[in-house]
Amino acid sequence: MILNDLVQIKTKELAARKKVTLRCCMAAGCMSSDAKGVKEQLENAVAQAGLENDVEVRGVGCMKLCCEGPLVQADPQNSLYIKVTPENAPAIIAALHGGTANIPQADPDAAFFKNQLGIVLANSGVIDPERIESYITVGGYEALHEVLREMTPRDVVETMVGSGLRGRGGAGFPTGLKWGTVAKSPGAKKYIICNADEGDPGAFMDRSVLESDPHSVLEGMAIAAYAVGADQGFIYVRAEYPLAISRLQLAIKQAKQLGVLGSGIFESPFNFTVDLRIGAGAFVCGEETALMASVEGKRGTPRPRPPFPAESGLYGCPTLINNVETFANVPPIYRNGAEWFAGIGTEKSKGTKVFALAGNIKNTGLIEVPMGTPLRTIVQEMGGGAPGGAEIKAVQTGGPSGGCIPAQHLDTPVDYESLGKLGSIMGSGGMIVMDDSTNMVDVARFFMEFCMDESCGKCIPCRAGTVQMHNLLEKILKRKATRRDLEKLEELCDMVKNTSLCGLGQTAPNPTMSTLRFFRNEYEALLQPDKYGPGGNGDTNRQPAAEAK
């Protein structure tokens, strides 16, 4: 495999292009609404109309407007059909020659699409994720070639530092710095792990990337492996994502066959193999030390850091762990240069971020926007606001580790620092919109229950503390709690946050703390007078002691 082979594949693919392309979304959301049947019927209809030479029916990855699926887009007509059924196929084909099909359509130029900037999702919904040729047509694996042939590992790390990319898994650690640490760590054997254990409930960005553009992740991993000196990579993917798993397996097989994975890639001395590890359902395995334990076939419990994985990780070797979206950002950075990437976004948060927009919002789906885009633009303009004329009450980001941002802060730009200031986190990119019918104490309880169930049980604050916090939240919701209980809850939040062993426990109190900060009145409205509290004499009319002071 040399560059010329890539170019040849690309040329051949481009030459075979037909006049009309019908892109059918084949991501998990649309697949659950019979997208497969739609595609088959479209192919039949094309055959029946004798248009095989003019029309290509292409299965593609996520086309983003998930709530309206299955989606089909006709190009160059620029018609986006929504909620397509297999029976609609003949009408869609008929409409290719002018006229209109009596099928609901969405405006491909609406704000939902126009405000997006595709870096990670540039190929999503465009290329066929099951064909490596389709990825090569859009410049795939050229960055890897360039890196292997023209750059030293040190250059590669420096470019990454210069791009300003920060980890998309949640904490936002500078990727270049991480690469540099692993590269410098002594050790003959090093590993790369792609964290695809997307566990936040309400997040499906990584799933979409893996289903829509698996090769970009593989290419990103290969570039990272070259930079840090690793020759073995693992992708740790959730068992709940069968489609992503099968597409990854296919992608790895194709990449091996073509020689962009394996030994002596692009006739360089660089070897790199990637293996899949299928998770088995444990949220805590998103934590890197727990994830490594799981890759080693053990119980996925975290261990204290330091030592960090960069020094001592998988099997005790220096290990680089990045998440799916981070790796997917890598090829475009080397294709277009660090300056290009650094020119997008804000001062401290570069590039774009993919969000999974869901909850009480009109347009649910996948969006990719430049860092710094105001929340209001995302939920009101792009998301279309809450359905049925309801008011948006809060936006939850960061899942069980994040917080609820109230409507009055909707003008906050989305970047690591701004969200942190509001007691939330960027997280992996789940964004759940809540309307005014949402009970915020119940939301806090929902997330606490999640963390309680997902606590691995190793350290006491998380194992026993989440149970107590959950019970206190239930007590509040049942209107049985007093001010003293609320104080206990707040004290526990602080304790569990500061003493837990890993990120799960350290962030478990976040949803509770952020709702306490912005929606305290909802908690207080549920409290009962503390009849027998400090100084209490059983008189219900008496002011609680805390207020009397």
Add this chain to the structure above:
Amino acid sequence: MSFLDLDEFLIDLVDLVDIVYSPVVDMKDYPGSVDVCLIEGAICNEDNLELLHKIRQRTKVLVSFGDCAVTANVPAIRNQLGLGNTESVLQRAYIENAQDNPCLPKADGIVPQLLERVMPVHEVVHVEHFLPGCPPPAAHIKALVSQMLSGVKPNLEGKQIKFG
């Protein structure tokens, strides 16, 4: 009983305090304006609950006295049977383990209802001080009572705390 282990300190104590209510003081109702109450036992039934509420209302300083009051201890082992354990507890005690004449005690207004859950005292009302121990050693009682009498805020530490 451990209170009696205070020995000669009891004599000093008599001069300093009036004992107005106790299982061995002949008083039908808990009096008003009590300064200090040492509460023994876990809260197991409706009577305990009612009395505790009354005590809290009429007392300045409550001391949870002994493991049963502080932790609910052995009486609370029935909580492990889950909610609705009262039936099975009574069944076991008065029917299965009865030596003769098995029958459930029932007399409205006389036999108090068991609570669903046995609770330590401070789960029901605010408690100022805690003196655990099964029983609390006399030395600890003396330390606590002396501190209270001399007007300092009682504070037991390290060796002065004992469970079991």
Add this chain to the structure above:
Amino acid sequence: MAAKTLTIDGKSITAEEGATVLQVAEEAGIKIPTLCHLEGIYDVGACRLCLVEVVGVPKLLPACATKVAEGMEINTDSERLRKYRRMTLELLFAERNHVCAVCVSNGHCELQTMAYSLGMDHVRYEYLFPKWGVDTTQRLFGMDHNRCILCTRCVRVCWHIEGAGTKNVSGRGTKSHIITDLNMPWGESVSCTQCGKCVQACPTGALFHKGSTAGEMERDRGKLEFLVTAREKHQWVVAV
């Protein structure tokens, strides 16, 4: 080996590279509370009692699993640490059924002793009263899950000193519990060598010699250290 200088609670200390904060503090006579730590087996940093403050580090660090570094300024005792440690104990006492009055380890229990030293005179959280069983199927020993604090000392001695791997943790979160083999009654375990090291390691009354009644269960931790020293250093330090 290079020496590192650091301060613990204001005291200047020179320590060997690679030593943990806990080891160095102990040598300097500074007591840091621990529960999951046990001499002779590797540390897991799970109980969080030994958390200390290190100047310049925003997070609290477990002394048992933190290596000393040059110039470290460590505080092992502060209002905040005392508060957290006490809360940790309260959470433990509320989690399972720790009834000291009827426990074999009453008076010899590390959990109980820790409660005294940290001034825990009552538990503010609601006791959970879970229903856990007692396994008395083993000929010599018993296991009372009600008193287990999941410190995993027994698991670690079984794996790393005895090498049998009979014990492990099953499940997760608050439902985790210690198992023998495939969660079978201890008496039916095929891999157990009945060596009793787990019983020596247990900090509470969860593992006990059969036949011991309330307050009778004392442990001989020295045996574990003796074995580890003998195996690793080939020195047989028999107490005289």
Add this chain to the structure above:
Amino acid sequence: MALEHASGDKRFKILEVHMKKHQFRHDALIEILHKAQELFGYLEDDLLLFVSYKLKLPPSRVYGVATFYHFFTLKPKGEHTCVVCMGTACYVKGADKVIGAVQEHLKIKAGETTADNNVSLLTARCIGACGIAPAVVYDGSVTPRQSPESALEHINKWVAK
């Protein structure tokens, strides 16, 4: 005793071939449990013992891993499975009402199987289908925008059979 199965049941052979593919490596334990569950439907004690014997791992380790992860089940599942996604997006769109209705209808709680072994009711933490919330997975097929009514309709098809 665990080995006796190997001669009788073909599935043990298939499992062993799978282990061989992984060179009986300890770190392949989770992969092997996945395969075992795929073959047998659930992980019973004998099966776990077989795995531990073949991989030369203590049984306690195998059991500890099998019970750590949600995906593994040590009890047989019903003929049909209904997995209600309880992710945040599904929850705010009424997944709690869906599961409530199903629980009441089947008279079982989440995680349980009906007495006639017909339906297992499970919850998922998020299946990543938030765009079509609330989602329910009936016998492996993800179904969008469910309501208590549509869920019961689906389940009644199984019960009727």
